[in-house]
Amino acid sequence: MAQFRLPDVGEGLTEAEIVxxxxxxxxxxxxxxxxxxxxxxxxVVELPSPFAGTVTDLLVEPGRTVPVGTPIVAxxxxxxxxxxxxEEKAPEMLVGYGxxxxxxxxxxxxxxAVPAAVGATATATVERPxxxxxxxxxxxxxxxxxxxxxxxxxxxxxxxxSFVRSHDGDASRVAGDAAAAPAPAPATAPAPAPSxxxxxxxxxxxxRVTAAAMVASAFTAPHVxxxxxxxxxxxxxxxxxxxxxxxxxxxxxxxxxLVLRSVCLALRRTPELHAVWxxxxxxxxxxxxxxxxxxxxxxxxxxxxxxxxxxDLRGIVEQVGELxxxxxxxxxxxxxxxxxxxxxTNIGVFGVDAGTPILPxxxxxxxxxxxxxxxxxxxxxxxxxxxxxxxxxxxxxxxAVDGAQGSRFLRDVADLLHDPALALTV
Amino acid sequence: MNPSLPTExxxxxxxxxxxxxxxxxxxxxxxxxxxxxxxxxxxxxMVLTRRIDTEGYALQRHGELGLWPPCLGQEAVQVxxxxxxxxxxxxxxxxxxxxxxxxxxxxxxxxxxxxxxxEHGGWDPAEHGIALxxxxxxxxxxxxxGYAMGVLMDEAVGHADSxxxxxxxxxxxxxxxxxxxxxxxxxxxASFSLPLVFVIENNQYAISTATSRQTxxxxxxxxxxxxxxxxxxxxxxxxxxxxxxxxALGRARDGHGPTVIEAVxxxxxxxxxxxxxxxxxxxxxxxxxxxxxxIARVRVLLDxxxxxxxxxxxxxxxxxxxxxxxxxxxxxxxxxxxxxxFDLVHVETTPELREQQEAxxxxxxxxxxxxxx
Ligand SMILES: Cc1ncc(C[n+]2csc(CCOP(=O)(O)OP(=O)(O)O)c2C)c(N)n1
Numbered sequence: 096m097a098q099f100r101l102p103d104v105g106e107g108l109t110e111a112e113i114v115x116x117x118x119x120x121x122x123x124x125x126x127x128x129x130x131x132x133x134x135x136x137x138x139v140v141e142l143p144s145p146f147a148g149t150v151t152d153l154l155v156e157p158g159r160t161v162p163v164g165t166p167i168v169a170x171x172x173x174x175x176x177x178x179x180x181x182e183e184k185a186p187e188m189l190v191g192y193g194x195x196x197x198x199x200x201x202x203x204x205x206x207x208a209v210p211a212a213v214g215a216t217a218t219a220t221v222e223r224p225x226x227x228x229x230x231x232x233x234x235x236x237x238x239x240x241x242x243x244x245x246x247x248x249x250x251x252x253x254x255x256x257s258f259v260r261s262h263d264g265d266a267s268r269v270a271g272d273a274a275a276a277p278a279p280a281p282a283t284a285p286a287p288a289p290s291x292x293x294x295x296x297x298x299x300x301x302x303r304v305t306a307a308a309m310v311a312s313a314f315t316a317p318h319v320x321x322x323x324x325x326x327x328x329x330x331x332x333x334x335x336x337x338x339x340x341x342x343x344x345x346x347x348x349x350x351x352x353l354v355l356r357s358v359c360l361a362l363r364r365t366p367e368l369h370a371v372w373x374x375x376x377x378x379x380x381x382x383x384x385x386x387x388x389x390x391x392x393x394x395x396x397x398x399x400x401x402x403x404x405x406x407d408l409r410g411i412v413e414q415v416g417e418l419x420x421x422x423x424x425x426x427x428x429x430x431x432x433x434x435x436x437x438x439x440t441n442i443g444v445f446g447v448d449a450g451t452p453i454l455p456x457x458x459x460x461x462x463x464x465x466x467x468x469x470x471x472x473x474x475x476x477x478x479x480x481x482x483x484x485x486x487x488x489x490x491x492x493x494x495a496v497d498g499a500q501g502s503r504f505l506r507d508v509a510d511l512l513h514d515p516a517l518a519l520t521v
Numbered sequence: 522m523n524p525s526l527p528t529e530x531x532x533x534x535x536x537x538x539x540x541x542x543x544x545x546x547x548x549x550x551x552x553x554x555x556x557x558x559x560x561x562x563x564x565x566x567m568v569l570t571r572r573i574d575t576e577g578y579a580l581q582r583h584g585e586l587g588l589w590p591p592c593l594g595q596e597a598v599q600v601x602x603x604x605x606x607x608x609x610x611x612x613x614x615x616x617x618x619x620x621x622x623x624x625x626x627x628x629x630x631x632x633x634x635x636x637x638x639x640e641h642g643g644w645d646p647a648e649h650g651i652a653l654x655x656x657x658x659x660x661x662x663x664x665x666x667g668y669a670m671g672v673l674m675d676e677a678v679g680h681a682d683s684x685x686x687x688x689x690x691x692x693x694x695x696x697x698x699x700x701x702x703x704x705x706x707x708x709x710x711a712s713f714s715l716p717l718v719f720v721i722e723n724n725q726y727a728i729s730t731a732t733s734r735q736t737x738x739x740x741x742x743x744x745x746x747x748x749x750x751x752x753x754x755x756x757x758x759x760x761x762x763x764x765x766x767x768x769a770l771g772r773a774r775d776g777h778g779p780t781v782i783e784a785v786x787x788x789x790x791x792x793x794x795x796x797x798x799x800x801x802x803x804x805x806x807x808x809x810x811x812x813x814x815x816i817a818r819v820r821v822l823l824d825x826x827x828x829x830x831x832x833x834x835x836x837x838x839x840x841x842x843x844x845x846x847x848x849x850x851x852x853x854x855x856x857x858x859x860x861x862x863f864d865l866v867h868v869e870t871t872p873e874l875r876e877q878q879e880a881x882x883x884x885x886x887x888x889x890x891x892x893x894x
Contacts, residue, residue, distance in 0.1 A: 102584025105795040126848070127579045138797030145583035228884035235887070303882065426869060 386438035543821025594789030597815030601762025659700030665691035679776030696727025716773035756784030
């Protein structure tokens with residue numbers, strides 16, 4: 096059953112009178128049939144029905160004036176299927192200021208009371224100290240009562256920081272008494288008591304985006320991680336050889352590029368690894384949007400090489416080179432980070448072997464490439480020989496992909512890197 | 522006498538090729554030589570424009586839009602003139618020109634966001650050859666004049682090359698002719714011989730102010746004072762509207778400068794959903810214009826041809842589907858993200874804006890926590 100709430104028909108009206116109903120209980124109405132005349136401060140207006148169905152209740156009698164947002168009519172069961180969504184959305188009605196306040200928690204509602212962080216000693220008449228939102232947020236995170244921070248009219252970030260420093264890590268002195276400074280939010284553990292040497296590093300935009308993405312992904316996609324150690328000496332040799340060739344002189348090819356190329360080839364056989372999980376179906380994209388995680392001064396960014404499967408090795412080197420350079424300069428456009436279907440992260444550059452990478456939200460697979468180091472390796476003649484060895488770690492979304500597919504994909508990438516000549520076979 | 526009812530002499534200089542009764546007539550200076558299929562295409566676009574418009578109006582009454590400015594009654598001038606535009610031309614519309622946007626290929630959903638308050642614009646002007654709608658009355662005339670200067674600097678006129686020569690069209694209301702901006706734009710257009718066509722949609726009102734309060738002579742006569750070619754057309758006649766626009770755009774593309782078209786039409790609906798027109802006009806007048814509906818006369822002509830029965834029946838269904846499509850699109854328009862707004866200001870943002878963005882994000886976080894606690 097859907098309720099139609101009195102809309103604001105005239106930019107800022109707060110109420111209207113119900114003048115005449117054009118329908119009665121039991122009437123069947125179609126979308127946009129006239130339901131009722133209402134009279135506002137400006138004029139008499141006909142309201143068309145947003146829903147199709149049977150009128151089950153007229154909720155306001157003629158002659159009564161009601162606030163915008165008041166449910167005025169209920170339209171029931173026979174409603175079109177297509178309008179079911181609208182039914183759920185009804186309280187969110189844009190123009191009805193009423194519903195937003197009452198029904199959905201109210202962005203417009205302002206609490207008259209002083210926020211908790213100001214402290215229990217404050218009464219409702221105490222003015223809230225003036226500070227820019229980032230400073231207020233930081234104070235709340237630190238549990239600092241802004242009213243206690245000495246300032247020149249407006250509390251600046253510097254005022255807050257020096258207040259925190261000068262209080263020597265004495266939590267209660269910084270925050271006021273314990274009752275006055277409850278934890279910022281029930282879900283988070285209390286922050287450790289600030290100390291003199293503490294530094295606060297405001298979040299950059301990149302940090303925020305990374306944080307949101309990691310939380311979104313970690314708590315929606317059930318991750319599985321598998322890894323494999325592989326002898327990549329032949330790939331290392333191939334890279335060396337290419338670097339020595341004239342045609343490749345200006346192309347800064349590296350083993351990472353061969354990993355990227357191998358991923359594209361392996362996705363041919365197991366495209367599920369870059370599928371998109373949906374409620375009703377799995378979508379397997381036509382093209383590979385290959386995300387390449389890059390560490391920058393500003394944090395982690397993941398530029399995407401579009402249609403990577405159409406590129407040859409040189410194309411990959413060039414595109415990745417350009418994107419990473421732009422990323423490092425901080426000028427990457429959102430579009431250049433969008434459209435990724437599979438991601439590769441080169442954690443080897445940090446000198447580590449393996450990890451359990453977290454999927455970028457919406458993607459099904461991510462491959463971490465560890466450091467390539469000289470290690471003793473037992474070759475096919477049972478001899479222990481020094482070889483170039485790396486570890487590949489693949490995380491995948493177990494909703495979309497089972498171990499069989501994940502393992503096959505990982506094995507394919509490993510085999511191609513072990514013996515790049517196999518590329519001829521795929 | 523009702524000042525908004527035209528007199529005989531008012532009508533004598535109107536270019537008209539299709540009478541209100543649906544009969545084709547000749548005119549010495551203009552002609553429409555399209556095929557029957559072209560005629561149907563014009564009719565289809567007018568019908569669908571009207572459907573977009575009535576759904577926009579209804580969505581406001583459903584409480585889904587903050588405002589809607591209806592174009593009911595102005596479909597012929599909008600659709601007819603827009604049909605004369607080519608891909609390389611640029612149009613500068615007002616908030617009421619839904620029919621122009623439709624013909625330029627703007628998906629009609631894109632018209633809704635700005636009136637729902639979820640978007641500042643709606644589409645990429647370069648992609649569709651139509652700028653975002655101007656709400657500041659008359660401002661678009663200067664934008665258009667500036668753009669037309671650019672067309673000249675690009676030397677994109679006068680090559681007798683239909684794929685390359687470009688023109689600019691600016692749409693404005695009768696009320697906008699009283700704005701200084703419009704007069705400045707006409708002055709520039711004349712002095713620089715800009716490839717610019719002014720389409721004045723004289724719908725008889727600027728909110729509640731009748732055109733007779735903006736001018737004592739037909740608006741088209743403004744053109745002569747600037748030395749601009751002017752033409753007055755029956756704006757409820759889609760054939761005449763297209764014909765005079767094609768001629769005007771042709772002159773512009775050939776390098777012969779601007780034209781002012783005064784299209785005489787009538788706003789049959791309210792100024793916007795916040796307006797109650799019964800306060801300033803009544804019976805006789807609205808009946809007069811109802812009988813001159815731009816769509817009805819083309820329907821008479823099509824019916825007399827008798828060859829479009831199937832298409833006409835399909836069009837009804839198409840129009841209904843379009844209304845449905847708009848309704849569901851409107852309800853799912855995404856809430857705007859305040860912080861994302863800052864990304865739309867410059868290609869490369871400034872440190873000041875970055876700081877403001879951080880402040881906005883913090884403010885939002887504080888706000889959310891406050892309302893949650
Ligand atoms: C510069 C400016 N002044 C005033 C307004 C308020 N206003 C909005 S619409 C309107 C009337 C415009 O009438 P007209 O140009 O005839 O166009 P119509 O609405 O009839 O299409 C006015 C005065 C505005 N938007 N901009």
